[in-house]
Structure formats: structure tokens, C-alpha cells
Amino acid sequence: MLPAGGLTRGLVGLALGAGLCYCAYRILAGKGRGKKKELVTGGSLLERVSNMTVVQSVQSGGAVQMENIPTSASNLEPHHLKALLEMLESNVNDSSVLKQALVTLCNSAAFSAKHDIIRNFNGIKIIGRFLLHPCPIIKTKALNALNNLSMNLKNQEQIKDFLCDVCNEIKSSSLNSEVQLAGLRLAINMSVTNNYHEYLVDYIPCFFTLLVDGEEATKMHTLKVLVNLSANLSMTTALLSSKAPASLSNLFGSKTNRDILIRAMTFAANLSENLDRQQHSNGQCHYEENSLYALLFRGQTVFQRNLVALLQHPDKDIKEHVARFVCPQKLN
Template structure:
């Protein structure tokens, strides 16, 4: 099941007659805030405060269309290129991405977002903000191709990141793996050998259940491809080789996980060990 990420960021601004609470902002207030950003006259501290307020207001669905109709997505999107405002802009876009019409405009920033995920310090605020936006933008299949080139980076984050980074990354990967047309690129992408360690019984349950969901989705989609006589050659460094070519270690971990106390984990293990036969 795909999950959208909604972010509430502490703090709001008081500029002129603009209310301090995001829940009290009306259309003309939102327009005034966007005009401040669009003018480029404010210093970075004011810009950050405005972006926080717009981001908080975007947590209310009633403001999604208003901000878009004031060209707000494109105005806010420009600020992901500035180091001091990047995280605040990403959080605002993330809340706006809860709206499918908004996603159609936000997609134009996806490559920049993914570059920020790749280049930002590991486990940083900017990296997590970018991952949250990638989660929302990958809930449907519409923009998966924008993320395809960054899959090796996601695998590296999954191997090296802390718990929060791993969970956020897995949410993106689970969304991608639910799309059969992404199976080949996910399986053929370069993956660190340490990823196999995620499937051990000592892995945190929140991480493990998502890792198993990801692997089970790929396994089932790969089986369908083989059933359709669609073959692909996978290189030695690929995720396919790590998980499915030499299955001794992987399956050994799965068998051990059948004793796991978490029912969801055991259900996903069963999907991998005993896949349903195709008709």
C-alpha cells in the first residue's frame, strides 16, 4: 500500500497583516506571501519564514489549488536551488504534492530533487525532505521514469543510511516496485552487497517489512516476465544477482524469518518462498 507523506513544520511568519497561524491564512494572504518570494527582495531569513508558512498552509488541502493558481509551485520550486532555503522549499512542495494536479507541475523539479537527495550529506534534513517528496511523487506510476536514473543512489542510501533514511528510501522503492514496468531497471541497477544484510532477523521490523515487500513485489513481477518469455541479462553487480541468482544466503535468511513474531513479516516471507503459480 502506498502512503503519502504530509509534513507540518514548526513556526510561521508575521509580515504585515498576515496571520501567524497557517490555518487562518486566506487566499489574499497566500498571494502576498508568494509575491514576497517572487520579488526576490527579501533576505534569506525572511524567505525561509515565508516558505515555512506556505508549507504549513499547504498541509490543508483547501489551499492546494489556491497556491497552484497563483503560480506558487513554480515560485516555491525556484528556492530548492538555494542552500539556505532548500529544505523549507522541499517541505512546501511535499505538502503541495498531495494534490495530483500539483504533481503535474512539481514533476518539472524532480531531477533537481533527486540530485539533492544524491549530493546532500547522508541523513541530512535536505536528504530526508527530498525523499519525502519522492515518496509522494512515486505513489502513482506517472513519474516513475523521472526516478529511474537514481535507483543506484537509493540502494546506496538503503545500505548506508540511518533508520529514518532507510525507511524513507524503502517507501520510494516499494512504490517503484509496485509498477511492473520498473522491474527490469530495479533489478538491473547496481546494488551494494551489504543490502543482503537487511533481510536478517536482527533488522528493525519497520525496515524489514518494507524490504521484504520490495523484494516480494520484484520477485512476483520477475516471475510474470519469465512467464511471458521476456528475458534480460543481469550484470554481476545488479540487485537481481544479489537477491535472486544465487539464492542460498537470501533464502536461508527467509527461512529463519518464518519464525519471526511479526505476522506481516511472515506473510511477505511466504510470498518470496512460496510464490503463487501463474495461470
């Protein structure tokens, strides 16, 4: 069996030699670029803290009496944050109160100076337990708060304990729902480093399903997670051996949204380069017929036919990403 890169390059070379020349030129111009990873910052700081709902004089079953909370998230002092977290920990049943408290903590967590304070008050664990709350709105607000807190590496060490809960919410929540999107945003940030990739392995088939069934926002978020995973050489076998629906090939069609297509090609190119390195060092692995490997690399696949067509795409950036896939040796 031919290596994946060689098989694809042979097919494309027969079809469009001229296209390869153009692509090789573009690749040489960009030589030395590393694999890009995705990060979600949640927009500008102003967007994250404007129009926030503020908790005012909240009582929680008589157990905790809240003082007035400042109207600006930047003005929240440590004792304000502690009071909010104590209120959340006191088993409040009022969903509107929980929502207000989580939104206020989320907006406060937009400021990096608050990250350590919230963590030191056991805030990550307190917020994390709301991932199991029955109300989707509460789950979403908790995920948003953890997402802002995940910009801190020390916070990620605690957030990792909730990654399985996050992925279960991504898998089980309604397709394209706010809960699902919030969970994917957190998964993006938690996959920027290689530290927690193993927590996501069991959910790779779910991510592939979202690429087929999801709306554009869901596809984009999912691809950002997968691009981060594919940048890690040690994740190559797990990704390529995962079950992938045959219709996933359609993602690489010329009619796909440009930004989605570029990320899909980045994902495929990362895997192709990793596979070449892996085969040179470890030999070839065995992959099942319904695996991502079979869909991308085995025989003359729909994906490879789409790849040939993309060499004629009018967008030069897409051509460059296709060239990176079919000519990985140019990047070494």
C-alpha cells in the same frame, strides 16, 4: 537458469518445509491483497500548522511591502498567499525572511483548499526554484512546502518538473540530513502513482546506497519510495538491472528493525512476483553480476540464506511477508 521464484522456493523447501506450511496458511488467509503503496501526509493537520512562524510586515529590498499575515494558516486569504509568493519572487536575500515565508506557505498548504490557489498564483514554480538555494534550511523548507502541495494531482503535474532537482538533492546532500529526508518524503508522494516513475530511474542505485549507509529514518523513507516503484510492473527491469552493493543483503537479516524489514520484504516480494509474470510473457532478461537481480535471485545468495532464517522469525507478520516472497503463486 531457474526462474527466481522457483530457485528460492526450492532452497527454502529443502530447508524448512514446516515453515512453508505455516506461511502458506497465512498467505491463504490474506489472499487477494493488492500491492501496497506508501504515502507521506506529514502527520496530523495540527502538527503541521502548530507553532508556525508567521511573517509580519516584511520588506524585501523595498520592492514589496508586506501586510500583516494572519497568525493562523487557515485564515490566510488568497491575497495573503499572493503577497507571500510575490515576496519570494522578488529576489529577497534575507534567509530568515525566506524561511518564514516558506514555512507559512507550507503550513497553509496543509489545507487542501489552498492547493489550487497557490498553484494558480504560480506558487509551485516560485517555491521550486528554492531547491537550488545554497542554504540547506531554505531547501528543506521549500521541499516541505512542495510535499504538502503534492497531495494534489494537478499540483504533481507541475512538481514533476522539479523531480530531478529533488533527486539530485537526495543524492548530493549530507547523509541523513534534513534536506535528504525532506527530498525522500517528496519522492514518496510523487511515486504513489505510476505517472512519474521514469523520473526516478537514474537514481535507483543511489537509493540502494542509502539503504546500506543511511540511518533508520533514511532507510525507512527510501524503502517507501522503492516499494512504490516495485508495485509498477514496468519498473521491474529498471530496478533489477540497477547496480546494488553486496552489503544490501544485510537489510534482510533477522536483527533488522521490524518496520524496515517488513518493507524490505514487501519490495523483494513485489519484484519476485513481477519477475515471474515478466518471464512468462517476455522471456528472461540478462542481468549483470553486480545487479539487484544477481543479489536477490542468482545462485544461493546471502539474501536467500537470510530468507530461510526469517521463516523462524517470531513475528508472524514477518513470516507472512517471507511467505509471500517464497510462494508467490499462492497470491494469484
